[in-house]
Amino acid sequence: LKFVCLSNDGIDQHMIWLVGLKNIFARQLPNMPKEYIVRLVMDRFGEIAFCAITADEQVKGYGTRLMNHLKQHARDEDGLTHFLTYADNNAVGYFIKQGFTKEIHLEKDRWHGYIKDYDGGILMECRIDPKLPYTD
Ligand code: ACO
Incomplete structure (x- = not known):
């Protein structure tokens, strides 16, 4: 098991993980507006x-x-x-x-x-x- 800190830094692999994370949040927190999740996960x-x-x-x-x-x-x-x-x-x-x-x-x-x-x-x-x- 490994934990990493990620940000929207333009590195391909980080973007893939962030989009995956955004999808998990969207599925697990269905009452959260999707745009809100995207903004908080991706904002720079x-x-x-x-x-x-x-x-x-x-x-x-x-x-x-x-x-x-x-x-x-x-x-x-x-x-x-x-x-x-x-x-x-x-x-x-x-x-x-x-x-x-x-x-x-x-x-x-x-x-x-x-x-x-x-x-x-x-x-x-x-x-x-x-x-x-x-x-x-
Ligand atoms: N008002 C106007 N100018 C200031 C102030 C101030 N309160 N504090 C510093 N300056 C000026 C200095 O005179 C200096 O000018 P110069 O480059 O022309 O000589 C320049 O800013 C840089 O000064 P530093 O010595 O680098 O600043 P310092 O180490 O004192 O840190 C800080 C500034 C963080 C505001 C500090 O004075 C402090 O902790 N003050 C009390 C707490 C506070 O007000 N924090 C900010 C609250 S807002 C927030 O937290 C988002």
Whole structure:
């Protein structure tokens, strides 16, 4: 028995397994709309749900390095093209410096309903450059 972590990264064998997985979900969870299952299994955006640096280490560049590592990993290991985050109002400046914008270019039906929104935050998007080396 073997367990593997998979994402929609364009590799043929992974796509075959993901489609198989999608079919299992569709059969075993018949009340779930099929489009919903396809989206959750295949989607290529990542949500940054929580992001924080311990208080006495803030504004020393760690948040930037963390985000750069995350971009590199998400792109190279998971094939992601975009991040979405609900940024706290007081962290919007940080996210702008990490390349996030308040304009959302991803089609709404790919993320609407999947990302929890809350008062005091704003949805932001970051496109991950397909080639840029984000880390040394
Ligand atoms: N508002 C505006 N600008 C900021 C903020 C902020 N809150 N925090 C950092 N910056 C700026 C820095 O001044 C720096 O600017 P520079 O490049 O011109 O010098 C740049 O952003 C990068 O700063 P880092 O030192 O890399 O950021 P840091 O290590 O402090 O991490 C973080 C940023 C994660 C926001 C951290 O300050 C933190 O944990 N804050 C408290 C928790 C928080 O607000 N988290 C985000 C909530 S939203 C969410 O989780 C999805």
